[in-house]
Amino acid sequence: MPLPAEFADLESFQDWALPTEPERYAKRLASSMDEMQALYDAAMPRLEAALDHCDKHDFTDLPEDVRTLMHLLQSVVMVSFPVECWSQPRVPDSGAAYLDLLVEPGF
Amino acid sequence: MPHFAKPPAGSWTEQYPELGTAPVDYTDSIDPAFYEDERAAIFKRTWLNVGRVERIPRTGNYFTKELAAAGTSLIIVRGADKKVRAFHNVCRHRGNKLVWNDYPNEEVSGTCRQFTCKYHAWRYSLEGELTFVQQEGEFFDLDKKDFGLKEVACDVWEGFVFVNLDPQETLTEYLGEMATGLEGYPFHEMTEVYTYKAEIGSNWKLFIDAFAEFYHAPVLHQKQATKDEADKLLGYGFEALHYELYSPHSMISSWGGMAPPKDPSMVKPIERALRSGLFGPWDRPAIDGLDPAELPAGINPAKHRAWGTDSFEIFPNFTLLFWAPGWYLTYHYWPTAVDRHIFEANLYFVPPKNARERMAQELAAVTFKEYALQDANTLEATQTMIATRTVTEFPLCDQELLLRHLHKVVADKVEEYRDAAAR
Ligand code: FES
Ligand SMILES: [Fe+2]
Numbered sequence: 417m418p419l420p421a422e423f424a425d426l427e428s429f430q431d432w433a434l435p436t437e438p439e440r441y442a443k444r445l446a447s448s449m450d451e452m453q454a455l456y457d458a459a460m461p462r463l464e465a466a467l468d469h470c471d472k473h474d475f476t477d478l479p480e481d482v483r484t485l486m487h488l489l490q491s492v493v494m495v496s497f498p499v500e501c502w503s504q505p506r507v508p509d510s511g512a513a514y515l516d517l518l519v520e521p522g523f
Numbered sequence: 524m525p526h527f528a529k530p531p532a533g534s535w536t537e538q539y540p541e542l543g544t545a546p547v548d549y550t551d552s553i554d555p556a557f558y559e560d561e562r563a564a565i566f567k568r569t570w571l572n573v574g575r576v577e578r579i580p581r582t583g584n585y586f587t588k589e590l591a592a593a594g595t596s597l598i599i600v601r602g603a604d605k606k607v608r609a610f611h612n613v614c615r616h617r618g619n620k621l622v623w624n625d626y627p628n629e630e631v632s633g634t635c636r637q638f639t640c641k642y643h644a645w646r647y648s649l650e651g652e653l654t655f656v657q658q659e660g661e662f663f664d665l666d667k668k669d670f671g672l673k674e675v676a677c678d679v680w681e682g683f684v685f686v687n688l689d690p691q692e693t694l695t696e697y698l699g700e701m702a703t704g705l706e707g708y709p710f711h712e713m714t715e716v717y718t719y720k721a722e723i724g725s726n727w728k729l730f731i732d733a734f735a736e737f738y739h740a741p742v743l744h745q746k747q748a749t750k751d752e753a754d755k756l757l758g759y760g761f762e763a764l765h766y767e768l769y770s771p772h773s774m775i776s777s778w779g780g781m782a783p784p785k786d787p788s789m790v791k792p793i794e795r796a797l798r799s800g801l802f803g804p805w806d807r808p809a810i811d812g813l814d815p816a817e818l819p820a821g822i823n824p825a826k827h828r829a830w831g832t833d834s835f836e837i838f839p840n841f842t843l844l845f846w847a848p849g850w851y852l853t854y855h856y857w858p859t860a861v862d863r864h865i866f867e868a869n870l871y872f873v874p875p876k877n878a879r880e881r882m883a884q885e886l887a888a889v890t891f892k893e894y895a896l897q898d899a900n901t902l903e904a905t906q907t908m909i910a911t912r913t914v915t916e917f918p919l920c921d922q923e924l925l926l927r928h929l930h931k932v933v934a935d936k937v938e939e940y941r942d943a944a945a946r
Contacts, residue, residue, distance in 0.1 A: 463796050470878030478878075486878060493886050496793035497893050501746055507893050508746065513900035515868075515892050519718035523881055 419488065420481045422469060426462065429455050432491035433484045437517040440494045445505050452495040452505070459492045478523060486523060527762050527778075527827075534921045535766045542927050546916035551930060551937075552726035553910045558861035561933060564940030565839050566592035568689040570697045572841040572855065573599055576607065576682045577714055578632065583649055586632035587612055587622050591865075592727075592858040593688055597675060598622050598638070602649040609677035609686045610651050614640040615670040621647070638672075647672050682710050701769035701835060704821020705843070709812040713850060713871035717888045719895070720867050725902035727840060727856040727864040728929060733898045734844075734854060735836055735925035737761050737777055743897055747801070747890075752789045765825040766924050771838035771932045773925045776824055779831010782848050797883050801890045802831060803848040804883035808873035813849040823847075836925060838932060849873065850887070862906050868895065 419426055419433070432455055434440045444452065459466075466485055473482050498505050532538040551557050573588045585600035596612040598621065614621045619642040624631050637654065638647045646655035651672035656665065676687040678694040680702060685694050723730060733739070741756040748756060765776040782802035784790050794800040807813050815823065815830070822845055823830040835843040842854040850872045857865040870888055875881040909915075919927045 460792065460796065467879050467882065475875065475877045475881065482878075486881070489878075489882055490885055493793060493797070493882065493889050496791070496886075497889070500791045500793060501893075507896045509743070509900060510896035511900040511903070513721065513723075513896050513903070515719045515721045515866075515895050515899065517717060517888075517892070518720050519716055520888075521715045521717065521874075521881075521884075523875075523878075 417480045417484045419485050420469060423462065423466065423485055426458060426488060429458060429488060429491075430484070433487040434491060435487055437490075437494075437520050440491050441517075443491070444494050444498065447495075447505060449498065449503065449505070452498050456492065456495055456499045459488065463489070463492065475523065483523070525762060526759065527764055529921075535763075535924045536921050536927065539768055539924075539928070542924075542931055546918045547927055547930050548916050549909050549930070550912075550915055551933060552728055552906070553861065553912070555861045557937060558726075558858070560937045560940055562592050562594070562858070564936045565933065566590070566858070567594070568687070568691055569839055570678075570685040570687045570690070570694050571839075572683050572685050572837065572853075573597070573609075574684055575710075576679060576684060577711075577716075579607065581634070583634045583636055584632075585622065585635065585649075587630050588686075589628065589630055590857070595688070596620060597686060598672075599677070599684060599686070600649050604650070606650075607677060607679060607684055608649075608651065609675040609684075610672035611675060613673065614642065614645055615653060615672070616640065616643055616645045616656075621672070681706055681708070698837070699769055699772070701767075701772045701774065701821065702837070704824075705819050705835065707812065707819045708822070708845070708851075709810055709873075710851070710871070712810050712812075712873055715872040715874045715884065717870040717891075718867070719869075719892065720865065721899060722859075723864055723866050723899050723902055724862060725864065725906035726862055727858040728933065729902050729905055730854075730856050730864065730866055730899070731836065731840070731842070731929055732923075732926045733902060734842060735773070735775065735834065735929065736923050737763070737775070738920070738922040743901060744894055747893065749789055749791060761922060763922060764823075764827045764830060767824060768924075768928055770928070771936075772836060773838075773928050774821075774824075774833060774835045775925055776827075776833045777831055778827065778829040779847055782831065782846070793886060797879075797886045799883035799886040801887070801894065803846045803850045803887045804872075804880065805848060806880075806883070807849040808880075810849075810873055815847070836929070838929075850884075852891070862910065866899065 470482050530538050536544055579601045582601055582603050585598055588597045598610045598612045601607050612621050619640055620627050621638050621640055644657045648654050651674055653667040653670045676690045678685055738761045745753040763775050763777050767774050779802050783805040787795050798805045822833050831847045833845045840856040845851045852870045855867040872884045
């Protein structure tokens with residue numbers, strides 16, 4: 417599903433618009449820092465506008481393209497830790513530890 | 524230089540002379556014989572929280588709970604009379620596990636009108652009565668009334684479902700004064716849930732140790748804060764606002780200056796953008812009961828202006844953690860072996876009304892996981908080294924009071940059990 421027309425500038429990052437946390441986390445682990453930095457740099461300046469756009473709609477009944485935008489924003493949050501703190505995809509000092517998100521709220 | 528007042532006894536720990544101040548023996552976390560007695564002395568006879576009523580709102584909703592430490596599997600189900608009951612998950616015919624899907628050791632949930640055994644189709648009502656026996660005429664004087672499911676004590680406190688294989692007192696008596704102080708918190712409005720699970724290569728008590736003190740936070744988690752903030756936090760160290768033991772339960776109350784931060788440059792760009800972080804969304808949801816003045820008396824017991832979070836340790840393995848901005852989370856530590864346990868965390872929020880609120884919660888959830896991964900991994904390192912027995916006794920500081928208390932309560936209960944067994 418494409419992004420809303422107003423956010424066509426983020427179209428090349430559409431493969432980050434993943435609906436579940438396990439998918440977003442797996443993509444983070446499989447990505448390079450350059451790839452995540454590119455998403456972050458493109459999306460952060462657009463975050464405020466994106467939230468405004470989403471909030472023009474009833475949150476209990478989002479159109480598909482807005483939902484896609486929300487999933488992209490979830491990935492921005494997911495890469496914010498590697499970009500802002502870790503300088504690597506994995507959490508430092510986390511070794512083989514994992515924590516599966518089994519239930520997450522939908523929208 | 525202390526930042527917050529300590530009790531007149533001079534320290535939090537010395538208020539409780541029975542705990543002493545000597546180094547603590549951690550053999551309780553590596554000794555298989557101790558673990559076996561711990562199962563019998565604690566997990567088979569203590570009220571254990573298995574979740575919330577919102578998981579089973581309607582007649583026929585059920586979930587199963589694997590209780591390795593108590594040596595059983597349970598079915599928790601809401602009956603036609605709306606009552607929540609717990610049963611051993613075992614068929615009375617030849618002992619098949621009654622409720623499971625493809626993998627008998629995995630927990631399941633769902634909705635049904637009755638339970639039907641996969642093996643020979645015996646059926647049970649939601650209230651546990653045996654209602655159907657295949658080829659009943661082939662049996663010998665079988666009275667179905669005598670073969671209902673084995674029921675387990677089950678009770679509900681503030682929407683939290685507890686079970687007990689061998690109750691020594693009622694749930695209310697067991698939870699006592701500490702829980703009374705939390706009644707009235709709007710738990711039932713916080714139905715937006717994130718559920719995390721992991722298997723951890725450490726004794727269950729070591730993870731409680733990690734989450735029952737915040738003293739490690741400025742050290743282990745220092746890279747999570749901006750550089751200036753991390754340096755400042757490390758310089759301050761950590762001191763709680765208040766500790767209270769309600770043996771066997773306990774609590775720690777802490778300040779929380781990061782939600783919202785006094786100086787926005789102290790937090791990361793994503794936190795500024797989404798107005799959220801580890802302490803949760805900065806903007807409190809618009810429901811009744813969350814204003815600091817309206818919170819139940821047990822929360823923020825020191826009534827401190829800088830209050831940020833309280834963590835309540837409900838013995839043995841259930842943590843309830845409240846954050847000032849108006850959300851809470853729970854931890855459960857389910858032992859599976861002396862050096863292994865299943866860790867479960869649930870984050871509970873008021874359902875968001877818009878995308879902004881949703882994304883603020885998303886950041887809190889993602890942040891939680893980053894921290895928890897560091898905590899979890901540290902535990903495996905700890906377990907491997909205490910298991911060497913090179914060092915058996917460890918000095919605990921005043922900010923580690925809850926740990927000292929946990930290990931003492933467990934030791935006392937196991938000793939009491941051993942004494943009774945020897946008599
Ligand atoms: S074991 Fe359940 S019907 Fe036979
Ligand atoms: Fe931690």
